[in-house]
Amino acid sequence: MRVGTIGSGVIVDRMIDAMKQTKDVEVVAVYSRTKEKAEDYAQKHQIEKSYHDLEKMLQDITIDTIYVASPNSLHFEQSKRALQSGKHVICEKPFTPTLREAQELFDLADQNNRYIFEAITTIHLPNYQIVKEHLKDTGKVQLVQCNFSQFSSRYDKYKNHQVTNVFDPAFNGGALMDINVYCLHFVTGLFGKPDSIEYNANQGFNGIDTSGIAILRYPDKLAICVGAKDSSSPNQVFIQGDQGTIRVYGSSCGVCKHVQFLPLKGDMIGKEDQEITVELGIDQLPHMIYECQVFENIIQKDDKKEYQRLCEQTKLVVSLIEEAHSQLQG
Amino acid sequence: MRVGTIGSGVIVDRMIDAMKQTKDVEVVAVYSRTKEKAEDYAQKHQIEKSYHDLEKMLQDITIDTIYVASPNSLHFEQSKRALQSGKHVICEKPFTPTLREAQELFDLADQNNRYIFEAITTIHLPNYQIVKEHLKDTGKVQLVQCNFSQFSSRYDKYKNHQVTNVFDPAFNGGALMDINVYCLHFVTGLFGKPDSIEYNANQGFNGIDTSGIAILRYPDKLAICVGAKDSSSPNQVFIQGDQGTIRVYGSSCGVCKHVQFLPLKGDMIGKEDQEITVELGIDQLPHMIYECQVFENIIQKDDKKEYQRLCEQTKLVVSLIEEAHSQLQG
Numbered sequence: 001m002r003v004g005t006i007g008s009g010v011i012v013d014r015m016i017d018a019m020k021q022t023k024d025v026e027v028v029a030v031y032s033r034t035k036e037k038a039e040d041y042a043q044k045h046q047i048e049k050s051y052h053d054l055e056k057m058l059q060d061i062t063i064d065t066i067y068v069a070s071p072n073s074l075h076f077e078q079s080k081r082a083l084q085s086g087k088h089v090i091c092e093k094p095f096t097p098t099l100r101e102a103q104e105l106f107d108l109a110d111q112n113n114r115y116i117f118e119a120i121t122t123i124h125l126p127n128y129q130i131v132k133e134h135l136k137d138t139g140k141v142q143l144v145q146c147n148f149s150q151f152s153s154r155y156d157k158y159k160n161h162q163v164t165n166v167f168d169p170a171f172n173g174g175a176l177m178d179i180n181v182y183c184l185h186f187v188t189g190l191f192g193k194p195d196s197i198e199y200n201a202n203q204g205f206n207g208i209d210t211s212g213i214a215i216l217r218y219p220d221k222l223a224i225c226v227g228a229k230d231s232s233s234p235n236q237v238f239i240q241g242d243q244g245t246i247r248v249y250g251s252s253c254g255v256c257k258h259v260q261f262l263p264l265k266g267d268m269i270g271k272e273d274q275e276i277t278v279e280l281g282i283d284q285l286p287h288m289i290y291e292c293q294v295f296e297n298i299i300q301k302d303d304k305k306e307y308q309r310l311c312e313q314t315k316l317v318v319s320l321i322e323e324a325h326s327q328l329q330g
Numbered sequence: 331m332r333v334g335t336i337g338s339g340v341i342v343d344r345m346i347d348a349m350k351q352t353k354d355v356e357v358v359a360v361y362s363r364t365k366e367k368a369e370d371y372a373q374k375h376q377i378e379k380s381y382h383d384l385e386k387m388l389q390d391i392t393i394d395t396i397y398v399a400s401p402n403s404l405h406f407e408q409s410k411r412a413l414q415s416g417k418h419v420i421c422e423k424p425f426t427p428t429l430r431e432a433q434e435l436f437d438l439a440d441q442n443n444r445y446i447f448e449a450i451t452t453i454h455l456p457n458y459q460i461v462k463e464h465l466k467d468t469g470k471v472q473l474v475q476c477n478f479s480q481f482s483s484r485y486d487k488y489k490n491h492q493v494t495n496v497f498d499p500a501f502n503g504g505a506l507m508d509i510n511v512y513c514l515h516f517v518t519g520l521f522g523k524p525d526s527i528e529y530n531a532n533q534g535f536n537g538i539d540t541s542g543i544a545i546l547r548y549p550d551k552l553a554i555c556v557g558a559k560d561s562s563s564p565n566q567v568f569i570q571g572d573q574g575t576i577r578v579y580g581s582s583c584g585v586c587k588h589v590q591f592l593p594l595k596g597d598m599i600g601k602e603d604q605e606i607t608v609e610l611g612i613d614q615l616p617h618m619i620y621e622c623q624v625f626e627n628i629i630q631k632d633d634k635k636e637y638q639r640l641c642e643q644t645k646l647v648v649s650l651i652e653e654a655h656s657q658l659q660g
Binding site: 010014138142143145147149150151152153155159200201202210211212213215217220221222224226228230231232233234238240241242244245247251255262264265266267268269270275287 | 340344468472473475477479480481482483485489530531532540541542543545547550551552554556558560561562563564568570571572574575577581585592594595596597598599600605617
């Protein structure tokens with residue numbers, strides 16, 4: 001992959017760092033809205049070329065892939081333009097706010113013989129694969145709880161009614177789109193499509209969900225996905241089965257730093273209650289490298305089967321977000 | 331208090347132990363259904379008298395208080411008989427399955443100038459008071475998550491369709507009644523009556539809820555209460571506010587062994603992510619002693635105000651359980 005990036009947020013810094021460490025992936029150009037910002041950003045990351053005219057970057061034949069990390073509301077249009085220009089696309093999460101738009105992008109990619117990927121870390125992490133492999137150790141899964149609560153540096157501004165993109169409905173901001181998307185990928189990547197989703201949210205003065213809880217109902221289990229930008233937590237995942245529990249912790253389910261198996265526990269009052277844990281996880285590389293490897297492999301090997309699996313996963317999460325978002329008040 | 335006990339489960343063992351350690355409280359008699367069981371049980375705990383005829387125990391004038399810890403479905407009738415016999419009553423949680431029955435018991439107690447208490451540990455614990463006092467440190471509370479999941483020693487039998495009381499709807503068994511009641515007390519003791527409660531459950535072959543998730547919606551916050559008898563977890567509580575988080579852990583919210591304050595946390599990727607915690611809790615006595623002290627104090631001081639507060643708290647939780655239970659399928 002020879003990548004051109006759109007955006008200059010912290011997520012782009014991290015993606016460029018990850019791509020630099022990924023075999024056969026190179027960032028060759030960056031785009032930002034003004035000449036000065038684009039040049040500064042290119043220099044900051046020691047990137048060869050900078051663009052402040054997006055169409056020009058899309059016409060650059062030395063670039064084969066565009067990384068779209070603009071505000072959420074621009075994902076669709078910019079991804080579309082990139083595909084129409086014959087580029088592969090890596091589009092930051094949340095992919096699109098509606099399934100219709102997601103399908104349009106996937107169709108457009110097919111028509112142009114190109115690939116489009118959702119840049120979601122969770123499902124590509126080695127420790128997530130380890131969770132998958134050890135799921136059977138928990139017996140029959142009954143309850144899943146997934147919490148990603150990360151206090152936003154823009155929340156204090158928001159409380160003073162200064163609305164930045166991440167708290168602006170017009171930019172598809174909010175806890176569901178920005179952060180609960182990781183939990184939804186985590187849960188559905190393991191258990192597939194739920195029978196239903198129900199979203200309960202704390203909504204701010206402009207209607208944005210500053211935090212919320214999604215319940216996913218499966219025929220034989222329940223999952224809750226908690227996402228918050230207005231408070232914080234140690235961000236753990238618990239998968240409770242009738243033979244034991246898997247705990248994922250450390251950072252968030254976007255990183256899956258640690259994975260543990262906790263043996264089944266009954267009533268421990270009056271007994272020696274030692275926390276017994278079996279470490280399952282490995283020491284991972286910086287977490288964004290793995291998705292880059294997966295995307296590069298699919299392109300290089302023209303792996304349509306794996307690509308199709310990722311498309312279905314993205315469409316599932318997009319459809320859940322669309323349904324959940326429609327349940328917000330007002 | 332001079333107490334006569336009904337029941338011989340592990341909860342009665344613990345209550346007798348707690349009462350023995352509580353000033354001005356004495357267990358003077360035990361009741362069980364057969365003469366032999368009653369005598370054995372009295373001997374096991376070195377209690378003076380044993381009864382296998384409940385009415386006889388209720389007529390014993392050396393007893394002023396009856397502790398009702400029979401199967402849940404007998405709580406109402408036995409508490410009623412005890413009050414009618416002029417005794418105070420300590421009735422195990424869940425108090426009654428309906429608000430109508432709870433009100434009838436409270437009215438009957440008033441008419442007889444007696445007290446009736448729900449034997450719930452949570453709200454009487456010193457560490458719970460500490461949570462209350464430090465709630466303001468979290469700023470505006472956004473999300474509360476309370477999990478009490480304790481694998482039942484009878485669940486494997488249940489899976490083989492051998493139904494014991496705790497998994498029998500006819501005995502008011504199930505995760506909501508038996509275990510989520512602690513979470514409901516924890517949350518409502520801090521935040522009062524929610525606007526609504528919604529209960530999602532995993533229901534077994536006979537309809538019993540083996541585990542479930544209740545969402546309590548408040549005007550400006552959301553709380554989830556998770557209770558499970560079909561799986562286990564480390565049983566933590568998180569109170570997430572916009573200035574920090576309180577974590578309660580160790581055993582369950584029926585014990586509140588440890589209380590910690592966690593400072594607000596933003597995006598920590600690439601930063602030194604040390605878990606900073608401030609210990610708030612104290613080393614408590616065995617957890618059931620505190621409720622005994624409270625009940626004894628109310629009786630001794632004829633403290634109608636504190637009694638009324640407890641009645642309202644019990645009625646609130648009973649009404650939530652009644653509403654949640656009515657939402658079960660079938």
